[in-house]
Amino acid sequence: MLASEREQLKSEINEMAKKFNHHRSGLIPVLQHVQNVSRHISPEAMQDIALAFDIHPVEVQGVVSFYSFLSTEKKGKFIIRLCRTITCDMAGKDAVARQLENELDIEFGETTEDGMFTLEFTNCLGMCDQGPAMLVNDDIHTKVTPDKVVDIIESYRKRFGANVIQGEHA
Ligand code: FES
Numbered sequence: 001m002l003a004s005e006r007e008q009l010k011s012e013i014n015e016m017a018k019k020f021n022h023h024r025s026g027l028i029p030v031l032q033h034v035q036n037v038s039r040h041i042s043p044e045a046m047q048d049i050a051l052a053f054d055i056h057p058v059e060v061q062g063v064v065s066f067y068s069f070l071s072t073e074k075k076g077k078f079i080i081r082l083c084r085t086i087t088c089d090m091a092g093k094d095a096v097a098r099q100l101e102n103e104l105d106i107e108f109g110e111t112t113e114d115g116m117f118t119l120e121f122t123n124c125l126g127m128c129d130q131g132p133a134m135l136v137n138d139d140i141h142t143k144v145t146p147d148k149v150v151d152i153i154e155s156y157r158k159r160f161g162a163n164v165i166q167g168e169h170a
Contacts, residue, residue, distance in 0.1 A: 001038060009037060010048045017052035024053055027063060031070055039115075040074040076111045076118035078156045081135040082144075085124040088131035092145070096132045097121075099146035103153050116160055117153070 001009075013030055020026025027049070034045050041064050050057040064070045082088075082097055101107055104117050111118040127133040130142035141152055 013048050079118045081120045081122035083125050083133045084121040087128040091131035093132040099149040
């Protein structure tokens with residue numbers, strides 16, 4: 001992260017903390033914001049957050065390690081979360097998982113080298129009657145088949161390309 005980007009993030013952290021009166025109820029929203037912006041929570045961001053809320057960095061670290069949607073490792077621009085709970089499992093989740101791994105050339109728990117996709121398993125998404133189900137960021141995909149995986153990945157690749165052309169950072 002560039003020094004200017006860090007400064008920008010730091011000022012956003014301070015602004016948000018101020019809105020919560022520096023009360024720790026604002027900790028999760030701030031962490032979510034940092035995760036969304038930089039796709040992970042860096043040690044520097046944890047320090048900035050600790051300072052903004054006047055708590056120890058170890059406390060921030062504890063919160064980050066508790067919640068699966070927060071991560072100290074940089075995630076992909078698109079996080080694919082495939083449901084591994086029993087109904088989706090029985091509906092063919094394994095074949096979908098294999099196709100995702102083949103298509104992206106990574107295993108679950110990994111991120112593609114270009115930083116575009118991360119593969120993760122998740123528990124029930126509440127779409128059990130339409131499994132296998134998976135999330136790509138906030139988009140839900142249901143009745144996913146290995147064939148559909150190819151189209152879904154392609155649609156996000158195109159979206160990513162469009163964002164790069166419009167000047168969004170990868
Ligand atoms: S079991 Fe997969 S969405 Fe419920």
